[in-house]
Amino acid sequence: MELNGAPATIDQIKALALTNYGHFTSMLVEENRVRGLSLHMERLARDCQHLFGVELDTDRVRRYVLQALHGSVQPTVARVTVYDPAIDLGTVGSDAEPSVLVTTRPAAQAQPEPWRLQAVSYRRDEPAVKHVGLFGAMMHRRSAQREGFDDVLFLNPDGTISEIATSNIGFVRDGEIVWPRSEFLVGVTMTLLRQALDEPVTTEPLTLSDLPHMDAAFATNAATGIRPVRSVDGTEWPVDHKVFGDLRELYAEIPPEHL
Structure with missing residues (x-):
């Protein structure tokens, strides 16, 4: 865990x-390369401007991530968190000087297990922003x-489907990929697959x-790639559909970018 390229202290991360x-x-991160790295950096820069009104130096962020890997070539999930350690509950409106916290953990090696989802009515605050308010x-x-499920599928107040708690969801109908049409956090993996x-990209209010x-049905997430969805509430699907292999193969062919 490193803050601005140096070991983080408790006082620095308590905010x-x-x-x-x-x-x-x-x-x-695999061998210092990331699929969709530019999209991750664009997200960080966009959200930093939105939450703090500050321009983020993404070249500096990339250097911090590379340094935090300490030369490891093992697949690693790197999380970059942008926040201001000096801001507290009473001073959250102050001018900000955001810092960059990089944490790492080993990536799972096996294919992700299919999920059973429970549908719930919930809309995240600022759904287009990948914020820390979880x-x-x-x-x-x-x-x-x-209650025996693996995760949740969020429904808007009007009943339309938006997203999984920390993943996107897509569906297959008559051989065609269908994405929900809603306001949600558009993930990097979802974006890469669409590209x-x-x-043509098909979206519908589902x-x-x-x-x-x-x-x-399937979930997409940068850490796990493509994961089959076995069910939503009482609706079930096969987890051996041909589309899962096709999507994984397509995703694997996307050239990663060097840090």
Whole structure:
């Protein structure tokens, strides 16, 4: 755990626990390369401007991530969190000098297990921003897991589908990929797949009543890639659909970028 390229202290990171104002991105690093690295940096710069009104030096961020890897070539999930350690609950409106916290963990090696999702009515604050305010999402995930599910699928107040707690969701219908049309956090993996698929992007305002008409469902996330979705509530799909292998192969062919 390094802050601005140096080991972080408790005093420096306590603002994340006590004030919890900031944003982040997580990326899978393999041999110092990242699929969609430019998209991750664009997200950080955009969210920094939105939350702090400050321009972020993304070249500096890339150097910090590379340094935090300490030369490791093992697949690693690197999380970059941008926040200001000097801001507290009473001074959150102050001019900010955001810092860059880089944390790392080993990446999972096996294919991700299929998920069973529970649909819940919930909309994240500022859904287009990947912010650190995860309480609501984690509360619903915990409740779902306590009831035997793996994660939650969020529904807007009008019943339309938006996103999974920390992933995007896509569906397959008659051989075509269908994405929800809603306000949500557009993930890097989702964006890369949309760019790589040799077909028009299809989005629709989907509700739970549309799910029985889908042939398969999947989740996308930078850390795990493409994960089959086995079910949403009582609607189930096969987890061996051909599309999963096709999407994984397509994703693997996307050239990664060097840090």
